Amino acid sequence: MRRSLVLLWAFAACAACGPNSDPSDQHDAGPHQDATFPRLDGAPYDAGVCEDVVDVVFVLDVSSSMDFVLDKLDAEIDSVVTAAAALAPEPHFGLIAFVDNFKLDDSGPLGGGAIHTADDTLKTAFQYYKATYTTPNRNPGDGPTGPTTQNPICEENSVDALYAAATTFPWRETASRVVILVTDDTFLERPDNCGDRDGDGLTDKTDFPREGDYPALRTMAEAVDALRAQRTRVFSFTRLQPPGPFSLTKCSTGRRLPWASVSDGWSTPYQGQQPIPARTDGANFDVEQVRAGTLSLSTTINQVVLQSYCNPPIL
Numbered sequence: 470m471r472r473s474l475v476l477l478w479a480f481a482a483c484a485a486c487g488p489n490s491d492p493s494d495q496h497d498a499g500p501h502q503d504a505t506f507p508r509l510d511g512a513p514y515d516a517g518v519c520e521d522v523v524d525v526v527f528v529l530d531v532s533s534s535m536d537f538v539l540d541k542l543d544a545e546i547d548s549v550v551t552a553a554a555a556l557a558p559e560p561h562f563g564l565i566a567f568v569d570n571f572k573l574d575d576s577g578p579l580g581g582g583a584i585h586t587a588d589d590t591l592k593t594a595f596q597y598y599k600a601t602y603t604t605p606n607r608n609p610g611d612g613p614t615g616p617t618t619q620n621p622i623c624e625e626n627s628v629d630a631l632y633a634a635a636t637t638f639p640w641r642e643t644a645s646r647v648v649i650l651v652t653d654d655t656f657l658e659r660p661d662n663c664g665d666r667d668g669d670g671l672t673d674k675t676d677f678p679r680e681g682d683y684p685a686l687r688t689m690a691e692a693v694d695a696l697r698a699q700r701t702r703v704f705s706f707t708r709l710q711p712p713g714p715f716s717l718t719k720c721s722t723g724r725r726l727p728w729a730s731v732s733d734g735w736s737t738p739y740q741g742q743q744p745i746p747a748r749t750d751g752a753n754f755d756v757e758q759v760r761a762g763t764l765s766l767s768t769t770i771n772q773v774v775l776q777s778y779c780n781p782p783i784l
């Protein structure tokens with residue numbers, strides 16, 4: 470009974486999903502109730518009974534235009550923790566912060582710091598990344614004493630952060646696995662370098678915006694393969710279209726890819742490859758609606774976690 474209610478709510482929730490979720494894309498709940506459908510741990514499902522736990526990893530762009538996301542999560546994370554705990558006891562949460570490189574947060578109480586279990590340590594972490602990385606334009610992978618005023622081109626390194634989410638977060642064997650990614654730009658891939666603002670293969674320019682050596686370590690295809698291997702859905706909040714010419718939130722440095730590519734990899738193809746949320750049976754939402762306050766980040770997260778619970782991705 471509980472299970473069919475969950476699936477019913479999932480369909481209601483997904484009516485509000487992004488462009489990857491048109492009706493032809495909707496996964497049918499039917500196969501998941503088949504007793505032979507494999508669990509994450511390889512055991513067959515006992516029809517009608519799902520004992521999954523919930524693992525949610527936030528993969529957050531903490532560059533200078535994204536402070537509103539950290540503020541909203543700080544204010545609303547308690548409802549996300551409560552909603553996940555209502556699905557299954559003891560949900561686990563992780564956090565990866567990225568700009569042109571990334572850091573798997575290690576301030577949680579479990580898993581060597583990678584696992585948070587309550588809102589208080591997550592709030593502290595959101596505040597820490599905002600103050601230490603967002604405000605001074607510092608790259609998370611450089612640590613709290615790394616150079617400031619970095620980030621010479623608009624694209625951010627979400628691909629390496631997603632690859633790290635798939636391969637380094639301690640996902641539990643029996644978990645329904647969800648990644649929540651928030652960014653307002655597209656990304657670069659190996660062998661490009663996010664610190665090479667003019668694309669000349671060197672990272673030696675010291676005038677503003679100063680270059681730095683921030684090579685992309687992975688390709689989009691490698692990140693997608695790693696996420697799919699872990700049966701991890703990606704739900705992203707990204708820009709659907711370029712900002713207007715006078716937008717105050719428009720990235721003011723140069724960029725590698727044209728502004729028309731700002732949605733690539735999220736809601737539009739990236740170099741001919743289908744978007745990451747579509748490839749992982751997730752969905753994309755409009756981050757500008759979150760910024761404007763017309764889409765609730767926490768309510769949407771709660772809906773997609775509910776939608777994903779005991780509902781493995783069809784890949």
Ligand SMILES: [Ca+2]
Nearest residue numbers: 532533534623
């Ligand atoms: Ca940015």
Ligand SMILES: [Ca+2]
Nearest residue numbers: 622623624625
């Ligand atoms: Ca950048």
Ligand SMILES: [Ca+2]
Nearest residue numbers: 665667669671
């Ligand atoms: Ca250069």
